[in-house]
Structures are given as structure tokens and as C-alpha cells.
Amino acid sequence: MRFTLKKDKSGVVIVGVEGQLIVGNRQELKQKVLDALEEGSRKFVIDFAKTGYIDSSGLGVLVSLSKKIREQGGELRLAGLNADLQTLFELTKLDTLFAITRTAEEALAAF
Amino acid sequence: MSLRLDVTRDSMRLDVPSDLGMVGDAVELVASHVPPGTLSPRRISFNLRTALAEALGNAIRYGTGEDPERVVRVRVELGSDYVRIYVIDDGQGFDTGRVPDPTLPHHVERDYGRGLFVIRHLVDDVAFNEKGNGICLTLRAG
Numbered sequence: 001m002r003f004t005l006k007k008d009k010s011g012v013v014i015v016g017v018e019g020q021l022i023v024g025n026r027q028e029l030k031q032k033v034l035d036a037l038e039e040g041s042r043k044f045v046i047d048f049a050k051t052g053y054i055d056s057s058g059l060g061v062l063v064s065l066s067k068k069i070r071e072q073g074g075e076l077r078l079a080g081l082n083a084d085l086q087t088l089f090e091l092t093k094l095d096t097l098f099a100i101t102r103t104a105e106e107a108l109a110a111f
Numbered sequence: 112m113s114l115r116l117d118v119t120r121d122s123m124r125l126d127v128p129s130d131l132g133m134v135g136d137a138v139e140l141v142a143s144h145v146p147p148g149t150l151s152p153r154r155i156s157f158n159l160r161t162a163l164a165e166a167l168g169n170a171i172r173y174g175t176g177e178d179p180e181r182v183v184r185v186r187v188e189l190g191s192d193y194v195r196i197y198v199i200d201d202g203q204g205f206d207t208g209r210v211p212d213p214t215l216p217h218h219v220e221r222d223y224g225r226g227l228f229v230i231r232h233l234v235d236d237v238a239f240n241e242k243g244n245g246i247c248l249t250l251r252a253g
Contacts, residue, residue, distance in 0.1 A: 020160070023168035024134040053157055055164040056225035064222040084157040091232050092225055093214040 003029050005036065012043040012108055018050045021058030030061050034068065042074030043111050047104040049080030059094060066098065075099070077107040112179075116140050123187035127167060129175035129200075134167045141187060141196070149194055150252055158233040159194065159250055165226045166198040166246050174200025174244055192252040193235075197245060204243025 003025075004016040013036050021029060033044060046062070048054070066076045077099045081089065089095040101107040114137055117124040123144060127137045142160050150159065167183060175181040181201060188195040211218060213225045231237055236249040 020135060020138075020164070022134055022138075022164045023172070024131045053161045053164070055161055055168060056223075056229050057168055059225055059229075060222035063220060067220070067222075084153070088161075088229065091214075092228065093219050097219060 003032055005032055007041070008108060010043075010108075010111070011041065012045060012111055013041045014104055014108070015044065015046045016050060017046060017048055020053050020055075021048075021051060021061070022053070022055040023057035026057050026061040029058075030065060033065050037069060037072055037074065042069070042072060044069060044074065044076045045104050045107040046076065046078050047080045047107075048078065048082070048085060049104070051080070051082075051085065054085060054088065059088075059092060063094070063097065075111070077101060077110065079104040079107040114140055116144060118144055121189045123185070123189070125185040125187075126182040127171070127185060129171045129178050129181045129183060131168065131171055131177060134164055134171065137167060137185065138163050141185060145194055146189060149189060149192070150250055154250060159196075162230050162233045162248050162250075163196060163198070165230050166196070166248060169226050169246075170198050170200040170202075170244075173205065174202030176202070194250045196248045196250075198248070199240070199245035202244050204240075204245075207239050207243055 002018050006014050008014060069076045079101045080103060101110060112128055114125060123141060125137060127133050138160050141163060142155055145155050170183040171177055175183060184199045186197040210227050213228050234248045235251045238247040
């Protein structure tokens with residue numbers, strides 16, 4: 001399990017989630033994104049292409065981050081959800097809260 | 112702190128210290144010892160892992176208060192076409208009937224309150240003991 005952060009040439013922060021996003025590591029992701037927000041970044045993509053599963057604490061962190069980024073005039077997009085994760089977002093109605101694209105590249109193009 | 116899984120042909124036993132940082136390793140340990148063919152690989156890799164992480168996270172946060180001196184017990188029955196997982200803490204339990212629907216429009220933007228809802232959608236059957244400090248998750252083949 002690890003989180004990677006990189007910035008594309010237009011300044012969008014792309015966060016990769018490898019493994020799982022759960023109660024035991026959600027604070028690490030939150031802190032990394034909040035640090036980037038504090039440093040001035042405003043556009044974020046979280047890429048789940050290498051993510052196995054997300055629990056409700058992980059979902060909660062995404063909701064919390066989305067609010068904090070919006071409060072700063074920014075935007076958070078999600079990408080790369082597999083079929084099971086997509087279903088999870090639909091069941092919880094979180095697909096109505098987030099802009100979700102098939103790939104990180106599509107998310108970047110949509111900014 | 113290391114985890115020790117006791118495995119027999121039809122059961123597993125694991126005591127997990129009340130530390131949220133142990134949830135991921137505990138889930139991997141159990142999921143990786145489910146015999147091939149019991150459940151589909153997809154149900155093991157997503158449904159079982161997510162539901163067990165939820166149950167363990169709830170037990171550690173709310174049941175044992177993240178007190179590392181306490182443990183959460185995981186007991187697993189392995190059937191030919193089902194897996195039944197018990198997660199039991201030594202806390203006071205909670206009223207499972209008083210969990211609001213997280214999909215209501217005024218709840219969707221909350222960053223909490225989805226755990227039980229998620230579990231109910233991922234497994235075939237959910238049951239609680241009378242005290243509310245033990246949950247039983249059943250996943251069936253198919």
C-alpha cells in the first residue's frame with residue numbers, strides 16, 4: 001500500500017493509490033493532499049487504477065478532502081475505478097458528489 | 112506487533128490488537144488463506160476484503176477504543192461453498208437498528224456513517240449478537 005503524488009505540467013496534482021484506502025491509512029492520504037493544498041495546488045486527480053478496495057473510512061476521507069478543496073476554490077476528480085469500486089460509489093450515491101472519469105488522462109483533459 | 116493466524120481445514124482464528132494500523136495486514140492474512148474455489152477470486156479480493164476491513168475498523172474504533180492492550184477476535188468458518196466471518200470485540204456494543212441511511216440527500220456529504228451500509232451490500236448475510244459487539248458476515252459461492 002502506498003500513495004504517490006506527482007504534478008503535471010499544468011499544475012494538476014495526480015495522486016495514485018496503490019493497494020487499498022482504508023481506516024488504517026486514510027490519514028496519510030489526507031495529510032498528503034492537504035499539504036499540497038496548503039502549498040497552493042488547487043486541482044487534484046485521485047487515480048484508483050491500482051487500488052484493490054476502499055472501505056467507508058476511505059470514502060469518508062474523499063468526501064472530506066473534496067469539501068476542503070472546494071472551500072479553497074479548487075476541484076477534486078476521481079479516476080480509474082474498477083467495476084466493483086464504481087458500484088460502491090453508485091450504491092453510496094457518492095457518484096453524485098464526485099466528477100469521475102475512466103482514466104486519469106480523461107480527468108486531466110476535463111480541467 | 113505481528114499477527115498470528117491459526118488455520119485448520121475448516122476454520123481460522125486471529126486476534127487483532129486494537130490498532131487501526133493492523134487492519135490492512137489482518138485483512139490480507141485472512142483473505143490470502145481462504146481456500147481456492149470457496150469463493151470467486153473477485154469476491155475474495157473485493158467483497159471479503161472490504162467487508163472485513165469495515166468490521167475490523169468498527170470494532171477497533173468503537174468497540175475497543177483503539178486501546179492496544181485490547182484485542183478484536185476474528186473467527187472464520189470455511190465451508191465448501193461459503194465463508195462465515197465473526198468479528199467480536201469486548202466493548203459495550205451498539206444498537207444496529209439506529210444507523211441512518213447514508214444515501215439520503217442530507218447524509219451524502221457526511222464523511223462518516225457508511226460502514227454498515229457498505230457491509231450489507233457486500234456480503235450475503237449479516238447478523239449481530241444480542242449485545243451488539245459481534246458481527247457475523249456470510250459470503251456464499253456464486
